[in-house]
Amino acid sequence: MKQTIRLRVNGDTYEVAVPPWRTLNEVLREDLRLTGTKRGCGDGDCGACTVLLDGRSVTSCLMLAVEAVGHEVTTVEGLATARDALHPVQAEFIAAGAIQCGYCTPGMELSAAYLLSRNPSPTDDEIRRGLSGNLCRCTGYQKIFEAVRRASDRLKGAAPPDAAAGDPAAGGPAGGDPSGGGARP
Amino acid sequence: MSLCKFAYHGPETLDEVLALLAEHGPAARVMAGGTDLVVKMSRGQVAPAVVIGLKRVPGLGDLRFDPVHGLELGCMTRVSDVLEHPAVAAHYPALAEAAQATATVQIRNMATIAGNLCNASPCADNAPTLIARGASVELRSPRGSRTLPLAELFRGPGQTVLAPDELLLCITVPPPRAATGFAYLSLSQRSAVDVSAVGVAAGLTLADGRVAEARIVLGAVAPTPFVATAAADALRGQRPADEAFPAAGDAPAEACSPLGDVRASAGYRRKMVAVLVRRALERATARALADGRARTARPAEVTP
Structure with a gap:
């Protein structure tokens, strides 16, 4: 029942023999060994398995690998353009301390990159809504929110990235806002 | 947690889809966005022998609007397509509200409006607005085509009037009215x-x-x-x-x-x-x- 398919992932073409019941998540992790993409709930609720398909965020656990044929898949491994040039979202996740256990991080970063690709100047509410399909089991939502705010500022060129680093007030106006505790609106 | 085994067909024309439905009927499930079907398969709630994917058929995702005929959503129109379309924002804001209430960003990028209807969950967010707005659905099979008011599609939780060889081809919403x-x-x-x-x-x-x-x-x-x-x-x-x-x-x-x-x-x-x-x-x-x-x-x- 296996069929040989060609997948485009992070600009590379992979030829893999997969049965049709294998999800994109399984094939990315187990066949292509791209384990940056996590598997969480398997129901599309937690967002740990988020990848971009033709630039749009999708949950790879709910997609058959055979249905990704002909599309461009981007995983967290493909977010940075080079080893020493992290995507602004990744750099700001580090600078803001937005990574705790790290399990949600790849999915969060792809959701953040997707949000900023479509809306470079999101409001606070739009950032929270943009991340509402990603759960952080450490509940570290506030730092994640701040990282996305800073990445947005950096992408707009509003703040020099290094000047903002290390300044806790630079994360934006949400510091003292109790409603800012969760990325889910 | 892996899925049941099934044969996958990825037809490239509507005629091929209908021929596959006629051939496999009750043993087959149509996969649009897959966000409901894959979850049901991974939980063992359904175990189709055949899955017919619609993603490779061109044109099924088209969203069309004109002031005379209204809004037409193809069966592969995604929830996010509805949310992002300027004509929906301008003339059908309630449809956008229902789309926004549906699941998460990622699911909206995959799930289709037609799939949300065909799964017939009593809590499907996109059904009430479309019914209120007077939407109708075209059901196509090799035997022909029939058009129903959307409210008549549903028989019960998870149940529709779709015959095993029928496909919900498109959803039509009447044009906006004054006042x-x-x-x-x-x-x-x-x-x-x-x-x-x-x-x-x-x-x-x-x-x-x-x-x-x-x-x-x-x-x-x-x-x-x-x-x-x-x-x-x-x-x-x-x-x-x-x-x-x-x-x-x-x-x-x-x-x-x-x-x-x-x-x-x-x-x-x-x-x-x-x-x-x-x-x-x-x-x-x-x-x-x-x-x-x-x-x-x-x-x-x-x-x-």
Whole structure:
């Protein structure tokens, strides 16, 4: 029942023999060994398995690998353009301390990159809504929110990235806002 | 947690889809966005021998609008397509509200409106607004084509009138009308992601400052979307007050048949129906008035 398919992932073409019941998540992790993409709930609720398909965020656990044929898949491994040039979202996740256990991080970063690709100047509410399909089991939502705010500022060129680093007030106006505790609106 | 084994077909034309449906019928499941079907398969709730994927058929995802024919959603139109389309924002804001209430960003990028309807969950967010808006669905099979009012698609939880060889090909929503407004409001325990515990679509057309016609459709409070015809008809001839129609939700709250479950008790659902109907009518009224033609509405203009 296996069929040989060609997948485009992070600009590379992979030829893999997969049965049709294998999800994109399984094939990315187990066949292509791209384990940056996590598997969480398997129901599309937690967002740990988020990848971009033709630039749009999708949950790879709910997609058959055979249905990704002909599309461009981007995983967290493909977010940075080079080893020493992290995507602004990744750099700001580090600078803001937005990574705790790290399990949600790849999915969060792809959701953040997707949000900023479509809306470079999101409001606070739009950032929270943009991340509402990603759960952080450490509940570290506030730092994640701040990282996305800073990445947005950096992408707009509003703040020099290094000047903002290390300044806790630079994360934006949400510091003292109790409603800012969760990325889910 | 891996999926059951099945044969996958990825046809490239509608004729091929219909031929596969005719051949495999009851053994097959059609996969649009896959967000419901894959979950059901991974939980072992369904185990189709054949999966027919629609992604490779060109044109099925088209979203078309023109002021004469209205809005047409192909069966592969994604929830995010509806949310992002300027014509929906301009002429069908309640449809955008329902799309926004559906699942998460990632799911909206995969899931289709037609799939949300065909899964026939009583709490499907996109059904009440489309029914209130008078949508119809075209069902296609090798035997021919039939068009039904959307409300007639649903038979019960998870059940539709679709025959094993039929495909829901497209959804048609009538064109916008003057002095008319619709709104969709939903409640869920944990905001955006969770399944709606109550969903209410309401709409009305005003003429000479009075209600000429109204629609109220409830989701998640009956086995299928609940069309509250009597309550809507009772609004006819009424004038929107400051609070629009304070008691308009009382009768539908009584008439619906909600279950109590992990998301909400039956009693809470009833109480929230009363509240949400009132609020949805307020918002619909504001939209109808904002249409600008309400105060000078000519009767000829408000009938389709």
